[in-house]
Amino acid sequence: MSLAQLEYFVAxxxxxxxxxxxxRLHIAQPPLSRQIRRLEDELGAPLFERTPRGMRLLPEGExxxxxxxxxxxxxxxxxxAVRARHGV
Amino acid sequence: MSLAQLEYFVAxxxxxxxxxxxxRLHIAQPPLSRQIRRLEDELGAPLFERTPRGMRLLPEGExxxxxxxxxxxxxxxxxxAVRARHGV
DNA sequence: GGCGCTTCATACCCAATCGGTATTGGATCG
DNA sequence: CGATCCAATACCGATTGGGTATGAAGCGCC
Numbered sequence: 001m002s003l004a005q006l007e008y009f010v011a012x013x014x015x016x017x018x019x020x021x022x023x024r025l026h027i028a029q030p031p032l033s034r035q036i037r038r039l040e041d042e043l044g045a046p047l048f049e050r051t052p053r054g055m056r057l058l059p060e061g062e063x064x065x066x067x068x069x070x071x072x073x074x075x076x077x078x079x080x081a082v083r084a085r086h087g088v
Numbered sequence: 089m090s091l092a093q094l095e096y097f098v099a100x101x102x103x104x105x106x107x108x109x110x111x112r113l114h115i116a117q118p119p120l121s122r123q124i125r126r127l128e129d130e131l132g133a134p135l136f137e138r139t140p141r142g143m144r145l146l147p148e149g150e151x152x153x154x155x156x157x158x159x160x161x162x163x164x165x166x167x168x169a170v171r172a173r174h175g176v
Numbered sequence: 177g178g179c180g181c182t183t184c185a186t187a188c189c190c191a192a193t194c195g196g197t198a199t200t201g202g203a204t205c206g
Numbered sequence: 207c208g209a210t211c212c213a214a215t216a217c218c219g220a221t222t223g224g225g226t227a228t229g230a231a232g233c234g235c236c
Contacts, residue, residue, distance in 0.1 A: 001163065003091060004194095018213060031195045033213055043167060045174035052203045052212060060173050067166030074162055075089065078155030079131060085148050086133035092223090106184060119224045121184060140183060140232040 003075060005039045006068045009047065012036055013065050017054040091163060093127045094156045096120055097135065101153050105142040 011021040012032070022029045040046050047061035057065065099109040100120070110117040128134050135149035145153065 001091065001167070003089065019211090027194095028196055029212095030197085030214075030216095034215090035194090037214080043170045043174075045170050047170075050213065052205095054212070060170050063173055064166060064170045067162065067169055071159060071162045071166060074155065074159045078152060078159060079089070081155055082131045082133050082135075082148050082152045085151055086131075107182090115223095116225055117183095118185075118187095118226085122186090123223085125185085138184060142183070 001039065001042055005035050006072055008032055008035050009039055010065065010068050012055055013057050013061060016056060089127065089130055093123050094160055096123050097127055098153065098156050100124055100143055101145055101149060104144060
């Protein structure tokens with residue numbers, strides 16, 4: 001699992017659409033699909049239901065979404081903390 | 089910044105020695121040195137003081153260490169949460 | 177003071193990963 | 207039943223990551 005995958009996952013969850021999420025992330029659709037799939041493989045559980053209209057979060061996905069956001073927030077906090085201290 | 093870099097950083101901080109940390113992480117010393125340096129570069133602040141006896145955490149490093157551990161703990165929590173729910 | 181040891185850093189190489197383009201497969205709707 | 211809109215797959219070039227060999231610098235001990 002990588003931090004990029006977490007950002008990708010959050011984007012797809014919010015857009016409910018791989019193509020739109022890819023645009024927002026400034027990458028192409030296929031690599032994004034792949035990363036989402038790899039994340040699911042690594043977790044051993046599907047996070048989305050694939051529909052002809054896009055991606056719908058499964059309950060496991062909802063659970064993971066909250067954790068992913070917390071992790072990304074913690075990363076931002078860590079960077080800010082060090083930079084703030086260094087600035088001093 | 090990657091999760092691997094955070095694990096590497098915690099190992100080096102705990103061992104206060106790149107060589108020992110590398111052994112513990114099952115990678116070679118030079119790649120580990122590089123990742124630590126890249127992390128410092130990206131954060132824009134040195135985290136360790138290099139001494140002839142090893143690595144000593146700087147105050148910025150102490151601050152970052154707490155954050156790094158929190159992030160890694162959050163990652164473990166996220167994995168466990170999804171797997172637990174999927175197991176059900 | 178010089179030799180040797182220990183430590184992290186650098187140089188170079190190869191393998192793995194990542195993202196891009198082109199295309200396919202599948203479901204829905206007119 | 208054909209057009210359309212999805213995500214998924216195949217393949218390729220570029221980037222990144224780790225390994226081996228080597229260097230540079232500080233400390234300790236004769």
